[in-house]
Amino acid sequence: MSRSEAPTIRLRADAGSPVRSAEVPVTAETRRPQRTSPYSMLGLTWRGEDPSSLRFRSRGASGWSTWRTAEILRDGPTAGTESRGRRGTEPMWVGPSDGVQVDVRGAGYRDLRLVLIDPGVLPSDASARAGAATASGRSSTRQVAKPTAAPRPPLLFRKAWGADPSWRNGSPTYNQGLRQVHVHHTASSNSYTRAQVPAILRGMYRYHTASLGWFDLGYNFVVDRFGRAWVGRSGGPDRPVRGAHTLGFNHNSVGIAVLGNFEATRPTQKVVTTVVRLAAWKLDLHRRHAGGTVAVTSKGSDRYAAGAQVRLPVIDGHRDTNETACPGEHLYDRLPGIRTRAQKRVDRFDPR
Template sequence: MRRPRLSRSRPRPSIVLASVAAAIVASPFAVVVAGSDPRPADSHREIPSTTIDELGLADVPSTVLDIAESGLAAAGIRLPEPDPRRADPSADDRPVGAVVKHITQDKPLKMVGFTWERAVDASMLLRAKRTDGTWGDWTKLEPIETADAPTPEHPMGTEPIWVGDAREVQVAVTDDGLAIPAAESPSGGLVEWGIGTASAVVEKLLTTAMSAMTATLISPESLLSLGSSLLTPLLGGPSVVARAQWGADESIRCSQPAYSPAARAAIVHHTAGSNDYTPEQSAEIVRGIYAYHARTLNWCDIGYNVLVDKYGQIFEGAFGGLDRNVEGTHTGGFNKSSIGVSMIGNLDQVAPTPPMISSVARFLRWRLGKAGVNPSSTTQLTAEAFTDSKFPAGAVTSLPAISGHRDYNNTSCPGELGYGALTAIRSMVGGAPPSPSAPAPAPAA
């Protein structure tokens, strides 16, 4: 059981993910062609570890920032109006700013997420310090909604965000855009400002939200390289970076895949992380998401069926075979009979690149054609119970065969610019003539 106020790294066993090496290229375990049984990666190779360190957010050092100079005001954050009758006289005329948490590490942080084990009503923004010493923009962290209330065994969390080589990040926790106000004391500590109408905000954020939150620091090992020699061709479709090739350690999966009788729709997502990554780092991002989904959130596997980076590299997601109707964990209430494709990046901030759009279209052209789905048609899915769904349990949807996550759930995913790209994706996929075929038998457990 994890305790959210623990400030040191918890003694959870390291998460081990397979490395990509020359041996993989010749390995028979990397086959992901249509009609073949999916097989786990070779467990006898030497593999580096992906570590996950967890810090109670309440115990992370705080600092106070001027909301204008820090960019918080531009990000929509404001301070509550103080009540002069309750102002702290020790604050004098010192400027009041917003309290944020400051996480530092003597090595690259790489990927950061936040989880909570009891209900939390707050929003979060994060910024990372660049290697040149300047701070990047604030990014709003998107929550991952689940069907049930959070528990220590199955916490809720934000989408993890890639920060790469950054060794410092700052996190602002807010209540409907209101931050915790404070001023710096002469001794260097923080003096809580007279809060008046902000008292409920401060109490909620300090005693309820921050005390329940855990910062999750994910450090996947880097790859030697990614290139054409590491790509696996799908029979009649595009080449992909298979699970064994991006370094999935199948020993951290805690269940066998579930299969739907048919695939009827594709649902497009974005990872909501950073847009600043290299082609080699894409595999690290996928391994980090895999570790976070499988172990931190206890989903047993990565939630998406496929991930596509801005360079057009296609990564195999959930275990079970890309030509089979594997049920992922990507769209609450609609994981059955759907294919979850996630574009790597924050597509509220930048538009998907032409290579990314082209690769998403190439994959869906192949996959929907194999499923016998007309990509220009509407399709029907039956909603299962899910708190954040736009549809009640039992409702039958009628949506485009290629839709966005926001069409099914109350979310901004796949971002404004990602959602806007769906028209182009549908157009590019539309040339695929449907070719119905029954899914191959599921592999033995």
């Protein structure tokens, strides 16, 4: 397969967006090396049972990558809501590529598709900076009184990563309250640059909505490896927006995902501190003890059947609710310290 050959998989632009994408059936042809239009993210989706093995390799500037396992996505909306019944892998960030090959094994799956996404580049991608912001997303330099609750950390709002509101399928749903914080990782690359983060978020957003049929990006908040906090799902970061991050446990929680894979890599101290600050802020709004446990009722996950009563940490890892390695061993190991630090932060600002 030569780079001079015409692409066999062509990406097309989404109207009014820098994002280009392609979804093609996985056939005997796509199981052989394919020349593609430029892309940086890929995923696989299907209906029915999960394949037993999902692997891919991509071709970048230095040639073909080694074969990589595509992790099955264990995030998701509550059963029966905002879903077209499609299952999928995590959206995998591979960086600039122009070739792909997939290897899928197993039985019971159907309508298997390969998704390729080029999130494009916006002028604002390289200049996004988190700052003290108001609810409208505008930075404020006014002197404010000392907070009487754990303050909201600096946030980068949806406009900063180029969220196209026309992709949303419906309207936000709000929970009655908040009882838990679920911590995730995205099981993808750890080597992205600062300027690539908005593009990664645009790609995830396109995959969650157009490919899986979700209402919006699944996570309420995303933390990058530089410690920046991004607003994910729409509906207002201060409000108890229901996400699509923890199948069976979205109905009284918030989802914080860290961009990267922490099975073999340790999260930076900046990442941990930002997760602490987000968790403390959201939990203090609802008077929850960050270091405690809570009894919750499953709406149905691959670990706990619908109606099961479960006692879980107020700040837990995705693996506590679903059959997954998320948020990775090294990030999961930091959760006890995150709970302690989050509660200390709440206590620091408690006026009582």
